[in-house]
Amino acid sequence: MPDHTHDPQQAPPLADQLRSRGLRLTNQRQRVLAAVAALEHGTPEEIGARLRADAGPGGAAPDTSTVYRTLELLDRLGLVWHTPLGKGAPVYHAAEHPHLHVVCATCGKIESVDPGLMDGVAERLGADLGFRVDVGHVALSGTCRDCSAAAGTESP
Amino acid sequence: MPDHTHDPQQAPPLADQLRSRGLRLTNQRQRVLAAVAALEHGTPEEIGARLRADAGPGGAAPDTSTVYRTLELLDRLGLVWHTPLGKGAPVYHAAEHPHLHVVCATCGKIESVDPGLMDGVAERLGADLGFRVDVGHVALSGTCRDCSAAAGTESP
DNA sequence: CTCGTTGCAAAGGATTTGCACAAGT
């Protein structure tokens, strides 16, 4: 049972995805996707900020509502993935190089991890519950090395 | 390397946790904790609804703001855990019987899974990054058996 | 030309916060 859904060549670059669905390739959609890819991972707000920065002083950046709409679209197309993190801040990342997110609950730092880490768990859930884990959406929270050390040092 | 932080006896029933910090044991706090425990897992909204239901017609339920404040407090005290799920809906559950959440992205169904499932992953992250995974906050999203089947049946 | 898209502005929903009063110790 192959099909790891990880083939780089299998996912055409936006334009094809759009055309095949009768959707249109717009400047905004390209820019949003580029911003998501440029940012290792970012919230809709951060992505909007990046777009504004990229646009420069005179240029116009896509509207906030467009960013949201586009993010949702790209997600449906499978070109980006989002992961709910702490509070109201879903983090988006490009689907090109899949990875897990590991988030420190103390300092908020986000680290990326090889998705292969979850292979065992995924297999087991599949066998056990028939549940197909979506590795692109996994976020593990906990405490990073630095914060662990800091906490341990307080009362040795 | 012991200390699984899972001893039932090690976590005193709210009252002690509060007293030891100079905080007060109030009716509301007890009720919110009870509601969280009663619901297998629920959003702040659902917990509020449950409280209103428990209060009955004439009775007064804790205010929404109190629910939020209390949930945050209980979380700090380690008596409940919250997991960010889909959109802006953190799910709270009592810390007493730890479990992972497995969420179907299609139908939204939540299933609880034995935390032991992640032991391997946790060890590896610890060794690799010095990252200590918080198993109470893990949510895995994907597709459940039913939705998988439904999707497969559409175009066979 | 014909729709899908975008910008703008306003609507919504979910949390959070300031305060004066009520309640626990």
Place this chain on the structure above:
DNA sequence: ACTTGTGCAAATCCTTTGCAACGAG
């Protein structure tokens, strides 16, 4: 009595939506 906690209501924050103008195919 001394503080901490609660209810109420207003303030925020993040997202979503309606609609007329715009642009890709």
